[in-house]
Amino acid sequence: MSTGPLLTLVQGDITLQSADAIVNAANSSLLGGGGVDGAIHRRGGPAILEECRALRASRYGRGLPTGRAVATTAGRLDAQWVIHTVGPVHSGTEDRSDLLASCYRESLRVADELGARTVAFPAISTGVYRWPMDDAARVAVTTVRATGTAVAEIRFVLFDERAYEVFAALLGG
Structure with a gap:
């Protein structure tokens, strides 16, 4: 019997993930x-910006x-899609x-529509949007656990050791 997606943690650069x-x-x-957004656009190249411009035009x-x-x-990027959330x-x-919870729910809804089985998340809003890491991690983990999805693995990719430790404490690891 399935208990939902596997939740995993990685400390590192989300643009280097395979998902x-x-x-x-x-x-x-x-x-x-800036931040994650700028890094994804830089490493992913002009095709991402081109599609984003088309979305803005429509x-x-x-x-x-x-x-x-x-x-x-x-x-x-080593992925099929980028799911942009604000x-x-x-x-x-x-x-x-x-x-903040809606960002995680909506991203998983889009992932399900696409048929994505592995999804890599950053700690949304914890950079320039100044969301405290402890609370951001709580919202992220409780939301993905409560959201029905066909995604098999939800991977939180945390940039630094402190963020990793906060998420690990919530996941019991």
């Missing part, structure tokens, strides 16, 4: 930026809304955790 889909912590413009003229997800080619900026006065 069916790599999740990009994008900005709403879909046109690249369905997402005002940009991709926070908490939503959309897929493009993965270009030169995380919320952390607020000390407003609870935006539902938007």
Whole structure:
């Protein structure tokens, strides 16, 4: 009997992962930026930006809304697709955790539509959007555990040792 997807952790660079889909912590413009977003666009090459521009010219003229997800080619990455999702900026006065959870749910929904079996996630919103790592990890892990999906492996790819340790503590490893 299946108990859901295997949740795994890797410390390292998400752009070096081999997976069916790599999740990009994008900005709403879909046109690249800093952090994970910039790294994915740089390593993946111009094919990703070309598809993002086409999305902006069609369905997402005002940009991709926070908490939503959309897929493009993965270009030169070792993946078939990049799933772009826009995380919320952390607020000390407003609870935006539902938007952060939506990033994970929507990314898995898109992965299921694509038929992706392995998905690599960064720690969404923990960079320039300043989401505290402990809370971001809690939202990420509880959301993917509660989301029905056909994805076989959900891999959290954490850039540094502290992020890895926070996620590992939640996963009991």
